[in-house]
Amino acid sequence: GGDSHGDRYQARPGGGRRPHILCVVSRCVVKVEGVEYELTGKWHTVVCVSSQRLHNPEAGGVANFQLLPGPLVLIIRSPWSVEVMEGSGARVAVLGDSIKHFPAGQLSAFDISAANVSKEDIQVHIVSPAKRPVSYQLSESGENVYRVAFVTTEVGSYVVDVAVAGQKVQGSPFIAKAYDAGLIRVSDVPNGVVGQPCQFRVDASQAGEGQLEISINDGEVPNHVQVLGGGRCLVSFTPDTAKIHTIDIKFNGETVRGCPFVCRVADTSRVSLTLRHLELIPVGQPAAFNISVDGGGSAELTVTVRTPSHTTLPVRVSGSVRAGFIAEFKPVEVGAHTIIVNYNESAVSGTPFTCKVYDASKVGVSHLPRGAIGKSLQFVVDASEAGEGNLEISISAAGRNIPTQVHPQGSARFAVSFVPLEAIDHSINISFNKEPVQGSPFVAKVQADPNRIVVSGQSLAATAVGKTSFFTISNVTGSVEDVEVSVEGRGRKHQRAY
Secondary structure: OOOEEEEEEEEEOOOOOOOOOOOOOOOOEOOOOEEEEEEEEEEEEEEOOOOOOEOOOOOOOOOEEOOOOOOOOOOOOOOOOEOOOOOHHHEEEEEEEEHOOOEHHHHHEEEEEEEEOOOOHEEEEEEEEOOOOOOOEEEEEEEEEEEEEEOOOOOEEEEEEEEEEEEEOOOEEEEEEEHHHHOOEEOOOEEEOOOOOOEEEEEOOOOOOOOOOEOOOOOOOOOOOEEEEEEEEEEEEHHHHHHHHEEEEOOOOOOOOOEEEEEEEEEEHEEEOHHHHHEEOOOOOOOOOEEEEEOOOOEEEEEEOOOOOEEEEEOOOEEOOOOOEEEOOOOOOOOEEEEEEOOOOOEEEOOOEEEEEEEEHHHHEOOOOOHHHHHHOOEEEEOOOOOOOOOOEEEEEEEOOOOOEEEEOOEEEEEEEEOOOOOEEEEEEEEEOEEEOOOEEEEOOEOOOOOOOOEEEEHHHOOOOOOOOOOEEOOOOHHHOOOEEEEOOHHHOOOEOO
């Protein structure tokens, strides 16, 4: 209502507790909506059932509009001449990082700068990633500045809708990202070795969106980040100094829980080992090796021996940095044992080392049958329970080696055969990794065929020139006069007859 037809009144959009009668949409578009507004400091309530829109009047100029009559509407001296002011949307600003990203589980806030509006004119709607409304508190924090404070626990994208006097501010709705640095997981950081890459993993898959910052020794040591996907990455660096390295990780400027992580770096090139003699060792006997550390200073050495049954053996380490160290242990079972030597909590070059433990007493030999001259004699050697190693078999008679054949049967079982040429005991020597097996040497009894004359002797195969040679004739019936021997040399030259 106004006092006289044609009077000019200044309408301030957003002046009332309800939607106002005048508002400038986008850039100075007047729309009459039937609302409460302020004229020269006095409040009037106007109900309007229809409206007339005037497009693009200049801010600061004059626009005429008329309230059209409708039910229950009292029109006094309409139309009025109203001075058009700049719309409220152009005078509002939303300030603060929390309108873009904020930490979950902590109090967050952003400011709304709006001149000539009251607290009641500001409407804020915050919707969580789960589509649930988020409560907030609106308060005045300064002249023409209002603060929106809220707390959330859910990581993800929030939709923030801000309106002043019924109009959305520029940029609304805003998308704010909630993150939680406490949900970042860092794998166990291993100890490092000078000159060798050191790696660890960072899992930010549950922490939301943000910027990950990794610093090693305050940025002195370069690091490389390999993105693995799904919010996970692999971080690697190569230390060049034997000292403690500290790892600091930040997510959106917040320090990750557990920081700083510590990586102890050692120079294992100072340590040398002698392990070659332990490639094959017998069970039940002490085994030892030497450890040397170059240079002075302290040395934290640990030696671990793991058995095939995944247990650890007691290890005794004695000595000093100056004199050197000796590590001693006693294996109690057959199989591959793993030796690990750590220097200042880092594995020494050359370890883990695998030594093979054997037991020669576990080699079995089958029953030896009685042999006959000229007939193959066979027996079986079973080394399946003895561990890894070298099996050696030799057969001799009267100090002379007898040709032997060995036939693998699988699973460390071997069939051994030979043909005796003399009716004497044959000695069978069997060793495993240079150790005689239990019962060695074995004796094979060889008997003559009573129905057959047997000629035997080493000289039948080879003999020396100028020396007397002999051989034996067995199972001869009759006297020596009945035996005729002829020896012929090269060119069938007769040597001598007996």
